[in-house]
Amino acid sequence: xxxxxxxxxxxxxxxxxxxxxxxxxxxxxxxxxxxxxxxxxxxxxxxxxxxxxxxxxxxxxxxxxxxxxxxxxxxxxxxxxxxxxxxxxxxxxxxxxxxxxxxxxxxxxxxxxxxxxxxxxxxxxxxxxxxxxxxxxxxxxxxxxxxxxxxxxxxxxxxxxxxxxxxxxxxxxxxxxxxxxxxxxxxxxxxxxxxxxxxxxxxxxxxxxxxxxxxxxxxxxxxxxxxxxxxxxxxxxxxxxxxxxxxxxxxxxxxxxxxxxxxx
Amino acid sequence: xxxxxxxxxxxxxxxxxxxxxxxxxxxxxxxxxxxxxxxxxxxxxxxxxxxxxxxxxxxxxxxxxxxxxxxxxxxxxxxxxxxxxxxxxxxxxxxxxxxxxxxxxxxxxxxxxxxxxxxxxxxxxxxxxxxxxxxxxxxxxxxxxxxxxxxxxxxxxxxxxxxxxxxxxxxxxxxxxxxxxxxxxxxxxxxxxxxxxxxxxxxxxxxxxxxxxxxxxxxxxxxxxxxxxxxxxxxxxxxxxxxxxxxxxxxxxxxxxxxxxxxxxxxxxxxxxxxxxxxxxxxxxxxxxxxxxxxxxxxxxxxxxxxxxxxxxxxxxxxxxxxxxxxxxxxxxxxxxxxxxxxxxxxxxxxxxxxxxxxxxxxxxxxxxxxxxxxxxxxxxxxxxxxxxxxxxxxxxxxxxxxxxxxxxxxxxxx
Numbered sequence: 001x002x003x004x005x006x007x008x009x010x011x012x013x014x015x016x017x018x019x020x021x022x023x024x025x026x027x028x029x030x031x032x033x034x035x036x037x038x039x040x041x042x043x044x045x046x047x048x049x050x051x052x053x054x055x056x057x058x059x060x061x062x063x064x065x066x067x068x069x070x071x072x073x074x075x076x077x078x079x080x081x082x083x084x085x086x087x088x089x090x091x092x093x094x095x096x097x098x099x100x101x102x103x104x105x106x107x108x109x110x111x112x113x114x115x116x117x118x119x120x121x122x123x124x125x126x127x128x129x130x131x132x133x134x135x136x137x138x139x140x141x142x143x144x145x146x147x148x149x150x151x152x153x154x155x156x157x158x159x160x161x162x163x164x165x166x167x168x169x170x171x172x173x174x175x176x177x178x179x180x181x182x183x184x185x186x187x188x189x190x191x192x193x194x195x196x197x198x199x200x201x202x203x204x205x206x207x208x209x210x211x212x213x214x215x216x217x218x219x220x221x222x223x224x225x226x227x228x229x230x231x232x233x234x235x236x237x238x239x240x241x242x243x244x245x246x247x248x249x250x251x252x253x254x255x256x257x258x259x260x261x262x263x264x
Numbered sequence: 265x266x267x268x269x270x271x272x273x274x275x276x277x278x279x280x281x282x283x284x285x286x287x288x289x290x291x292x293x294x295x296x297x298x299x300x301x302x303x304x305x306x307x308x309x310x311x312x313x314x315x316x317x318x319x320x321x322x323x324x325x326x327x328x329x330x331x332x333x334x335x336x337x338x339x340x341x342x343x344x345x346x347x348x349x350x351x352x353x354x355x356x357x358x359x360x361x362x363x364x365x366x367x368x369x370x371x372x373x374x375x376x377x378x379x380x381x382x383x384x385x386x387x388x389x390x391x392x393x394x395x396x397x398x399x400x401x402x403x404x405x406x407x408x409x410x411x412x413x414x415x416x417x418x419x420x421x422x423x424x425x426x427x428x429x430x431x432x433x434x435x436x437x438x439x440x441x442x443x444x445x446x447x448x449x450x451x452x453x454x455x456x457x458x459x460x461x462x463x464x465x466x467x468x469x470x471x472x473x474x475x476x477x478x479x480x481x482x483x484x485x486x487x488x489x490x491x492x493x494x495x496x497x498x499x500x501x502x503x504x505x506x507x508x509x510x511x512x513x514x515x516x517x518x519x520x521x522x523x524x525x526x527x528x529x530x531x532x533x534x535x536x537x538x539x540x541x542x543x544x545x546x547x548x549x550x551x552x553x554x555x556x557x558x559x560x561x562x563x564x565x566x567x568x569x570x571x572x573x574x575x576x577x578x579x580x581x582x583x584x585x586x587x588x589x590x591x592x593x594x595x596x597x598x599x600x601x602x603x604x605x606x607x608x609x610x611x612x613x614x615x616x617x618x619x620x621x622x623x624x625x626x627x628x629x630x631x632x633x634x635x636x637x638x639x640x641x642x643x644x645x646x647x648x649x650x651x652x653x654x655x656x657x658x659x660x661x662x663x664x665x666x667x668x669x670x671x672x673x674x675x676x677x678x679x
Contacts, residue, residue: 055579056453056565058460059298065447077577102296103564107578129296129564133286154300156467161302179300180465 004047004095004124004148004171008206008228011046017263018046018229019219020208021236021256022099024067025050026076030084032245039253041094044260048092049126049231050085052078052100059128061183063234067241078104082120089121097124097150097171102134110138114145124148124171132165139168150174150208153199155191162195166203172228173199176211184214184234193225200226216262223263232259281531281598287481288569290604292597295480296564297460304467309482311387316489325382332411333374335493337363339501339658344628349648357651359644360510361631361661362498364522369404371634371663372494372522377404377473379490381412384471391415391470395459397424397452397518398589398636399431400663401475406440416440419459421450424588430667449582452518452592456566476519477596480567484524484596491525498658499529511655512537514647515662516639517610518554518590520599522662527608537609540599541643543585544612552584555612556595557603565594571603586615586671587635589663617642619675622665634663635671 021040025033053068105113142149148170177192209222210231219230239251287293315321329335342359350356364372392414396402402418409416422444425432435442448454463472477484502510515523517540530536545553556571563572573581573593585591602608621642626632640659
């Protein structure tokens with residue numbers, strides 16, 4: 001399968017924008033997570049971001065916090081998530097991106113962790129509590145292992161930091177659209193447009209915008225402002241959290257295709 | 265006795281142990297936070313560097329420490345406690361208490377809250393947030409916010425709100441909003457996570473007054489430096505009372521701010537033994553304890569690399585202690601460094617041992633210590649029989665125990 005950079009490049013050549021859904025692994029259980037990944041992959045997703053549930057998710061709002069708590073209560077472990085991913089990735093069109101806080105990586109050891117990602121067919125990695133200053137060792141080893149580490153830019157990042165982050169980030173630049181944690185918002189901050197422009201001025205790497213994007217209108221707005229992709233998390237996690245398995249998957253499928261249509 | 269705090273503050277700058285530019289003490293510390301906070305941490309570092317040695321800032325803080333907080337706090341010779349641990353021939357350790365419990369608001373926490381609120385004022389922040397476990401840091405923060413007319417929001421676990429109800433009332437009385445945190449076990453870890461989320465969201469208008477020597481750089485260094493007045497006074501008072509240094513410093517460690525405050529001025533004084541006492545809860549071999557340095561492994565929690573209580577998956581586990589202020593699965597990074605470099609020693613005592621010490625100090629000295637402080641006192645049971653001669657032990661009496669009387673009463677009735 002292609003790398004994130006390559007996949008983004010081919011989308012660009014076809015004048016396509018990327019839809020990047022996020023779901024929390026293990027909520028309500030890993031079987032349904034696997035089903036949801038298949039549904040998203042078939043339903044218009046271009047990349048899929050898979051969240052590893054964590055006990056202290058500092059960057060997450062109530063929806064993803066609650067999903068993580070439920071997933072951990074189910075006994076979801078990193079090993080079981082990667083085993084599930086490994087069984088899927090061969091047949092997926094969309095590269096998988098793992099989203100995890102840093103402590104589980106440190107606990108396993110960076111090298112072993114990266115080997116396991118490669119074995120599972122995971123292509124990218126987002127670590128929300130690892131700013132560029134602390135990421136040196138992970139970035140170096142990930143480059144060697146062929147895992148693309150996507151770094152985050154926020155509305156509070158000064159220009160110098162944006163340059164450093166854009167330089168070190170692989171795959172794309174993850175622009176956080178809000179000064180805040182993940183979670184659905186009623187509107188998006190207009191300042192996002194300026195940050196997109198600012199990132200554009202320092203790099204040709206693709207820009208994916210996430211946090212707080214919860215409706216097709218938001219997604220459209222972000223694309224109109226010049227982003228290459230949108231990341232939608234809590235709104236998917238919320239849809240997976242309620243109802244029968246059938247209803248959950250149908251809600252995910254419908255929302256995914258609605259988003260994809262809107263940004264195409 | 266009057267100690268000139270101003271001259272102490274400026275003495276021996278070469279003794280300071282400073283973290284490197286990334287905020288590391290050896291491998292510990294750093295800044296493991298969402299990108300959103302990085303600019304605010306830089307802003308804080310800049311402000312700290314600018315004001316820490318500015319005469320006007322120093323003058324204001326010294327004046328408030330003296331006239332508002334009530335410093336210097338006494339170094340008190342605990343005569344009957346010393347007699348209690350004396351050998352049959354009458355010799356034995358000489359035990360002193362550094363009376364941080366006599367500070368305004370009843371604990372050492374005000375030293376740091378005051379310093380940080382003055383910094384926040386200079387940085388133009390109008391809104392203050394803080395986490396609290398026992399409520400002492402929350403009360404200290406609410407106090408300085410009332411004093412300076414700033415909006416104040418305190419995050420506190422629901423379990424802690426119940427066992428520290430008196431402090432919840434005090435915070436609200438002084439105009440703070442106390443926000444209950446239901447996540448996890450509803451204790452200090454969860455309150456800290458929620459405070460960090462608030463800061464991520466409101467970082468442009470808000471200063472986060474973190475209460476311990478934990479969190480991302482520059483917090484461990486900054487909080488230590490605001491608490492270092494404890495050790496600086498102790499040094500001057502030791503000189504004045506017996507013309508020398510203490511032999512052993514003893515303090516409880518949750519995050520570890522009172523211990524760092526006491527230790528800091530003596531780090532480069534190898535003759536002085538530094539001992540930190542953690543909470544063993546129901547025992548370090550049970551699942552219910554908070555003995556991070558004894559039983560934890562290196563990890564990242566709340567922005568810093570340090571020892572952390574975690575499971576085999578790297579998930580942070582819930583701590584347990586009868587004392588809400590020690591009920592925390594992390595510890596300040598400098599303590600991890602002091603342990604690894606063998607400059608300081610760390611031990612633990614159980615809930616039961618702390619409860620016994622709580623009563624012992626009340627009965628022998630007429631001083632009701634906080635349950636946190638009681639852990640340090642309880643370690644005398646182990647320490648004193650190991651000592652020869654008459655070494656001088658100084659215990660940081662970090663807080664008073666009024667807030668704990670209901671908790672203790674419940675335990676005494678149950679047993």
